[in-house]
Amino acid sequence: MKNSQLYKGSLNTIIMKLLEENGKMYGYEITQKVKAITQGELNITEGALYPALHKLEADGFLDVEIEKVDNRMRKYYKLTESGEKETVNRLSELEDFIRNMQSLVNPKLEF
Amino acid sequence: MKNSQLYKGSLNTIIMKLLEENGKMYGYEITQKVKAITQGELNITEGALYPALHKLEADGFLDVEIEKVDNRMRKYYKLTESGEKETVNRLSELEDFIRNMQSLVNPKLEF
DNA sequence: AAACATACATAAGTTTCTTATACATAACAA
DNA sequence: TTGTTATGTATAAGAAACTTATGTATGTTT
Numbered sequence: 682m683k684n685s686q687l688y689k690g691s692l693n694t695i696i697m698k699l700l701e702e703n704g705k706m707y708g709y710e711i712t713q714k715v716k717a718i719t720q721g722e723l724n725i726t727e728g729a730l731y732p733a734l735h736k737l738e739a740d741g742f743l744d745v746e747i748e749k750v751d752n753r754m755r756k757y758y759k760l761t762e763s764g765e766k767e768t769v770n771r772l773s774e775l776e777d778f779i780r781n782m783q784s785l786v787n788p789k790l791e792f
Numbered sequence: 793m794k795n796s797q798l799y800k801g802s803l804n805t806i807i808m809k810l811l812e813e814n815g816k817m818y819g820y821e822i823t824q825k826v827k828a829i830t831q832g833e834l835n836i837t838e839g840a841l842y843p844a845l846h847k848l849e850a851d852g853f854l855d856v857e858i859e860k861v862d863n864r865m866r867k868y869y870k871l872t873e874s875g876e877k878e879t880v881n882r883l884s885e886l887e888d889f890i891r892n893m894q895s896l897v898n899p900k901l902e903f
Numbered sequence: 904a905a906a907c908a909t910a911c912a913t914a915a916g917t918t919t920c921t922t923a924t925a926c927a928t929a930a931c932a933a
Numbered sequence: 934t935t936g937t938t939a940t941g942t943a944t945a946a947g948a949a950a951c952t953t954a955t956g957t958a959t960g961t962t963t
Contacts, residue, residue: 687805687889689919689950690797698897709941718899719892729920731943753928753941775897778798779890781830786809786886788829800919800950820910840951842912864910864959 688723692733694775695725697742697760697768705746705759708734734758742767799834803844805886806836808853808871808879816857816870819845845869853878 699714700706706714712725734756737743742764746757760768810825811817817825823836845867848854853875857868871879 685885685889686801686920686950687886689801690799691893692919694798695893695896702899707941709939713940715896718895722888723892726921727942728922728944733919735943751929751940755941772897774796775798775893777833778796779893781834782802782806782886782890784829785806785826786883788813797918797951803950818910820908824909837952838910838912839914839953844950846912862909862960866910 691775692725692729693737694771696730696733696737697764697771700743700758700760701765701768705757707755707757709755737764802886803836803840804848805882807841807844807848808875808882811854811869811871812876812879816868818866818868820866848875 695715696711699711703714708727708730712727712730715723715725734743738745738758742761743758744761746759748755748757806826807822810822814825819838819841823838823841826834826836845854849856849869853872854869855872857870859866859868
């Protein structure tokens with residue numbers, strides 16, 4: 682991740698959402714996609730990403746498929762059925778979180 | 793805090809925003825205010841709150857003023873000048889964070 | 904008398920991250 | 934041809950922010 686502590690705890694949700702959207706992705710691709718979408722503001726580090734992917738796999742939310750492209754290894758991840766259900770929950774939690782943060786920070790707008 | 797990991801990293805920003813808005817507050821008051829604003833969805837635990845307040849004070853962002861009300865101690869915190877500046881920065885970071893998360897999660901809406 | 908609310912505090916442990924390092928191939932620049 | 938950048942994965946040590954549990958103390962409600 683980068684700069685602000687705020688991103689702590691959001692990495693898993695980001696990964697799962699991207700996989701839900703794109704079917705399957707490999708680690709490096711995820712970092713580039715996130716960088717592009719956030720216009721360079723969020724840079725996921727390998728030290729954060731790979732352990733997160735391994736944990737999601739160990740939890741049964743992701744399946745792995747290894748491919749060799751241009752003589753380089755790629756580990757493609759995709760959501761399992763369990764992972765798809767979990768993604769729905771996490772996205773719902775994210776919406777609640779954002780709504781709550783906006784209520785806290787912008788109380789004028791809440792009613 | 794509660795449930796979702798997403799709130800990790802947002803506590804300091806929440807505290808500082810509430811202090812900016814209300815002038816001075818004591819710890820317990822902050823927990824009740826947050827609970828009320830989020831309709832019970834976010835419960836700040838003492839184990840998270842008090843160390844956070846002490847650290848913000850140690851960093852020079854908060855001043856303390858002890859009062860005794862109904863024979864019970866209250867430690868009122870308020871932002872220092874430095875704390876006010878920092879609050880502006882953190883709120884700006886929070887806006888960026890929310891915008892980035894919405895871009896990641898709801899790519900249809902970004903353009 | 905017991906439970907709950909108010910009010911603060913800390914210690915042990917967990918999770919999630921940062922920072923640094925490591926390995927390997929390919930492309931490009933000096 | 935040698936160094937840098939890009940692609941691609943991985944782990945280990947340490948920091949930071951939290952959870953959970955516990956402790957102290959007073960006031961209020963059941």
